[in-house]
Amino acid sequence: AGAAALLLLLFPIRAGAQAGEVAGTMPEDYLPELKPILEQAFRRSPQLIAADFERELAEAKIDVANAPRLPNVGGVLSYASNQTAISSNTSSQTRDNGLFYNIGVTQPLFHWRALKNQSDAARINVLIARKSYDLAVRELGVILRKAYLALVVEKSRLRAAAESVRLLRNEIAVTAEKKERGTVSA
Numbered sequence: 001a002g003a004a005a006l007l008l009l010l011f012p013i014r015a016g017a018q019a020g021e022v023a024g025t026m027p028e029d030y031l032p033e034l035k036p037i038l039e040q041a042f043r044r045s046p047q048l049i050a051a052d053f054e055r056e057l058a059e060a061k062i063d064v065a066n067a068p069r070l071p072n073v074g075g076v077l078s079y080a081s082n083q084t085a086i087s088s089n090t091s092s093q094t095r096d097n098g099l100f101y102n103i104g105v106t107q108p109l110f111h112w113r114a115l116k117n118q119s120d121a122a123r124i125n126v127l128i129a130r131k132s133y134d135l136a137v138r139e140l141g142v143i144l145r146k147a148y149l150a151l152v153v154e155k156s157r158l159r160a161a162a163e164s165v166r167l168l169r170n171e172i173a174v175t176a177e178k179k180e181r182g183t184v185s186a
Contacts, residue, residue: 058129065122
């Protein structure tokens with residue numbers, strides 16, 4: 001009975017911690033002025049631009065790494081006029097005129113595993129570049145959020161200090177008025 005009661009107590013707590021309830025927990029959700037600042041910083045940050053370029057470059061290198069594994073088709077087309085003769089036999093001469101061509105297809109077989117490893121290495125580099133980009137985005141967001149929240153705290157301190165000064169001035173004015181009436185001593 002005690003275990004059932006414990007489960008009943010814990011079940012609502014577990015149900016309350018669903019992933020859908022995480023939305024709206026970032027500072028920009030409560031401070032809408034921060035959202036455009038973050039968006040602009042993500043677009044203009046030199047570190048993010050460089051990390052994004054590295055990510056795109058790594059993705060392009062996948063094609064370069066995969067290219068040697070694909071069949072290669074090549075050909076040559078030429079026009080020539082050839083004449084052949086044997087010096088000891090002048091009656092045997094041949095003459096060839098026209099288009100000459102050569103077509104070839106190659107496929108790497110003996111070093112296929114090495115080429116596959118190069119391709120896999122390029123894919124791993126893409127994953128590393130994506131992680132690096134994601135980390136740069138996260139770090140920039142954290143730095144900007146901290147700086148913005150520090151400004152908010154500083155602004156609230158300034159407001160509190162201004163309010164303290166105003167209250168102190170009012171208190172001084174009241175004390176000066178009481179002094180003029182003689183209700184308070186100098």
